[in-house]
Amino acid sequence: MNGVVLNLVRPFFSLGRFSLLLAKACGSLGDIGIYRKNMVVQMVRIGLESIPIVALAAAFSGAVTTVQTAYQLVSPIIPPKVIGAVVVPSLTMELAAVVTGFILSGRVGARIAAELGTMRVTEQIDALEAMGLNSVGYLIVPRVAAGILMFPVLYVAACLIGVAGSLLAAMLTGVVSIGEFILGAREHYDNFGPYFGLIKAFVFGFLITSISCYMGYYTEGGAEGVGRSTTRAAVMSCVFILVADFALAIVLL
Amino acid sequence: MIRVEHLTKAFNGHPVLQDVSLEIHEGETLAIIGRSGSGKSVLMKHIIGLMKPDSGRVFVDGTDISSISYSELRLVRRQFGVLFQGGALFDSMSAFDNVAFPLHTFTRKSEDDIRRETQKCLDLVHLPHVGAVNPSELSGGMRKRVALARAIALRPRYIIYDEPTSGLDPETSSTINELIKGLARQLEITSIVVTHDMHSVLAIADRVAFIHNARMHWVGSINDLHSSEDEVLHAFVKANEYFIGAAASGAS
């Protein structure tokens, strides 16, 4: 009975603690001195160092989408330029942001949770606090800010490389000429698409880093606890990316 | 002056500290002793506000630290240097950067000054050459000493040492004891030493607080320690003194 109640209350407890942590992070935004240097480091780690894996994923997403669209739409009455009209918006509005998000849930989210979790269980966070430093400002703000700022950059890279991947796939398989692909993409171009993707990138960047920071910051129970936090950070980031993806589509489209 | 009043703390319904009161006078060195798991580290974390008491209060220089804002609490904490039991060195930085970190963060000193002061702190703990090494590559005892160097880098008014000598060889232990004593004398630092090393207690402490069964069982000066009739305290001290005596006779 008690266990049931505890399980019912748990999500609210987590949400509340998460919100308080964010509030504390916002409260320490003014203290630029303590996170400026860290933020640069995090921007390199979260942003620049993720470009290769994001590029790889985006290139393959673009190529696969192109080949599959061609396969599904193959028919005498549908002009091949439709492939461009389908693939480019798929990439800019959905795939570039979501695939990047998934990859970074693992790459960035797990890393953040493991880092902060270890710092928590080895009392390094206590040590920061004991010095009179705001550990949230020092550890969490730079990571979340780096996520919010660098994710859109990764998104743009994913779009660029995704379209390049589609064009390459189109060229190699010959399903559609590059000229027709571009023509289709331009004819059915939606002005809002890339901005929608950009908004998603902002939101996903925030979700992944803040959820992972939360998981890491409140780690309990030694090495095992760090492992638990790490897994949970990656899984929860993915789950909330999906939820946010759906919510944004409903609200903004 | 630090005053702990009727502090009570429980974890998951299991009481760790019950109605603990304690006063730490300006400039003295107080040793908190007790069995492993008796709540010494928990008490120490309450003193710097890392844990919130279930009931009771902690006063630092007259301010109740559980009722002040976070930014005020941080100002209070800056007067403390803390040596954590496991060292708690930042493993993303070299040993040198660990010691330099508080100087970088809280002072406006030049790079050169910071480098000089950091080196001085490392010399004090007899580790002049480990600066470039990462904490993970240091031995447990070395880590503790680097952490000690970090704790004293800012010359705080209060220093809390959580088991500064555990895991160290006798020679380094006595160096550390000397260091703690020297710091206390020269800089008029108020020191709180959490330990179960009676040798260390006898060497450095002015007063002793003994935690037993979650309560503050006995508080008194070093001299009272020997004349005390308290059986539990005696048993605890005896167990240690036997060891000290054995070590002493082994050495002679």
Next chain:
Amino acid sequence: MKIPNEVKIGIAVVLAGTVFYLGTRYFRDLPILSRAHTYYTEFVNANGLVAGNVVSINGVNVGSVSDVQLVRAGARVAFSVSEDVVITQGSTAKVGGLSFISSIQLDIVLGPADAPQHAPGDFIPAAEQVDFLGEIAERAPDILSRADTLLKNTRQALNTAETLVSDPTSDLLQTMSSVKASADALHTILLAEQRSIVAVLSDIQALAGAIMTLAQDSLAVTVDGVNVILERMEQNLASLETTTTALSDLLTKINSGQGTLGRLVTEDSLYTELHQTVSALRRILEDFEEDPRQYLRHLKLVEIF
């Protein structure tokens, strides 16, 4: 030399911003480096024009529609055009293209070359929209509803035929394999609409093309042309009706036992009759398999010109 992290991040952010800016302009058909000017126009009927559609002059893409808004008198359209494209006074705008066949677009018909230039932000009037095909649209539903019922009947008849033929307990199965083949083929045609859609579409495209060229010269000729097409449609429907009736009769006979197995086997004439009917049907359907409602939509599209 080691590049500071700050510099790397700065470069990445600037690159991303540039790629985003240029990329969106590229896919919006805006000139990548020169600036674009915005103009406005208003239509009574925007015909499904949306932001992002191409703006074209003489068949050359020069920009894109940036906004389409509902206003009291119709639709207000904002569009941007590369700054080095000169739009002279007296130019008109119209919605072109068939949204079913390809994308629709905004066509600008330039005014006299020596006329003064429109300033950015100017209003470009819409070309007069001719409603000469309204008449066709009015007539169309009639024909279409007839076609609808007819096609339904045909399907029913064919389904009956097929059930009959494919019933494993029926003796017909063995003897009428050729009939079944025909019926199968018919069914395939009914299902696979693609080929006939192609036919219909090329018809419509030709029609649209014809109308486009004709529209400039003479309204009457065009309407005549359309009427001819409609009459042909009516003829097709009539022959379809006859054929379907014949098939139905035949099936009724088979069903009611008049066409026994023996008779079918011995009497060549009945088989021939069935075969011919089915072939005739196939021919007509090949011509006319498209769901009749599509006709109406195409006719509406034709109205654009």
